[in-house]
Amino acid sequence: MAAILGGGLGGLSAGYYLLKNNVTTNSNLKLYLLEATSYCGGWIKSIKNKDYIFEQGPRTIRPKGIMGLNTLNMMEDLGLSEHVAPIKPDHPAAKNRMIYVRNSLHVLPSSLKGVFKKNEPFSKPLIYALFNDIKQPHKELSDDSIYNFVERRFGKEIADYAISPMICGICAGDAKEISVKFLLKTLFEWEQNHGGVVKGLMKSLFKTKNDDNLELSALARRAQEEKWSVYTIKGGLQTFPHTLHNYLKENDVDVNLNTRVEEIEFVDSGTVSLKKTDGEVLNANHVYSSIPAYSLANLVQKQHPKLAQILRDIPFVTVGIVNLYFKTDKPLITPAFGFLVPPIENSPILGVVFDSCCIPDQNGTVLTVMLGGRWFEQKFGNNVTEEKLQKIAIKEISGILNIKETPTACNVNILKQCIPQYVIGHYERVEKIRNYILNNNLPISLIGCSYDGVGINDVIYSAKTQVEEDCP
Ligand SMILES: Cc1cc2nc3c(=O)[nH]c(=O)nc-3n(C[C@H](O)[C@H](O)[C@H](O)COP(=O)(O)OP(=O)(O)OC[C@H]3O[C@@H](n4cnc5c(N)ncnc54)[C@H](O)[C@@H]3O)c2cc1C
Known part of the structure; x- marks a missing residue:
């Protein structure tokens, strides 16, 4: 039996690749996925309404490079090709990416010219x-x-x-x-x-390029031919983990929601016990952990405090997300992807995405304001309320974008410790963690955004690599 810890995109992708590599059929292995919350998808969460979509986490995916193409292969395999909404090079969201400096917005160059x-x-x-x-x-x-x-x-x-x-x-x-x-x-x-x-x-x-050996799906080839800048999913990005979740269930993966693991005990090189908060214990031959490094640190602390310490050395930051909808006939913004604010400007906001320009089927103006990140505690303290963040976001966009209307709908979320920071020495730290696991013969593979890349493509590709390393 193998257990996947966490049902975010990392955990779901591990399940997908374990199935694709026929691990369950070849070794007659039962697969379990244990997710603490009541849904799969982790930070990917979309609120859908007839007029707008609020993305509370990620919204766009890059199609480029081997990792981008690999995700598109997965999308096609899951039957999601029709749902993909590409942003092509001539789209304003591809051409107009701005920064806010010294009280004005500036478009960054998007071409060689x-x-x-x-x-x-x-x-x-x-x-x-x-x-x-x-x-x-x-x-x-x-x-x-x-x-x-x-x-x-x-x-x-x-x-x-x-x-x-x-x-x-x-x-x-x-x-x-x-x-x-x-x-x-x-x-x-x-x-x-x-x-x-x-x-x-x-x-x-003067060097010959290495061939990536990745067979491309029709969707991936289309993305290359049409030179997509980024893409999103019609109806909200949550459709993606939702479809993966269904794929796992249809293929007999035992998906356990509302199941938090609170301790892991490694018995020997082929047995590991996962203790759940309800006291029940699940024994597995191997664990694929996709939970954040700091959460895994708590689970292994008792038996492997040294490992826990290195896992905790990977810092995470908190981000405030304010989604705003304005029901207007004319857009309140000039078409663009949005703008970012350089830290040197010392603003409470990190940037604003113009969702009504990037995501199809929005009936009005939709914006997402991102706040805090590395500077969250410094700017807002430890007890900031959602109402306060909403006020700050509205004040900032009213000043920068000259929007005087009151939003018709608003959603605020404080995503605690949501993005890992790959600070100097990160890659050596991850190598140290994996060496510890190898030297101690621990039957665990590390996937998810803490280790091999923070974006959607990285997380999926890391799951693929880790699964294939275990079952070549
Ligand atoms: C605000 C924001 C915007 C982003 N925008 C983009 C974007 O536009 N494009 C892009 O490519 N990427 C973006 N990302 C990154 C992308 O969202 C992540 O790479 C990806 O979602 C991480 O998936 P994961 O599975 O590694 O982790 P998570 O999504 O954190 O999933 C981990 C899961 O493990 C569960 N869990 C934790 N502890 C336990 C436990 N003890 N027992 C059981 N379950 C547990 C959690 O409940 C969660 O469901 C963004 C991220 C954020 C936060």
């Missing part, structure tokens, strides 16, 4: 950043913050106005703490191995 022009708030065309890279002396490092790296190679303006807001948008984090390997691993390797990004890029052009 744009980097040759001077764009506010940058003082020079972005192409000048490459000269900075060529001039810089070599500096040997094993890791660095993404901010330091970008400032060193491309200058302070790019670090402040391009990378820092992007890190806020991806993981609600501080670029000054996040590892350069989180987003720019290849560029960092070029710097370390070839003395600079431009030099590394030149050398890489």
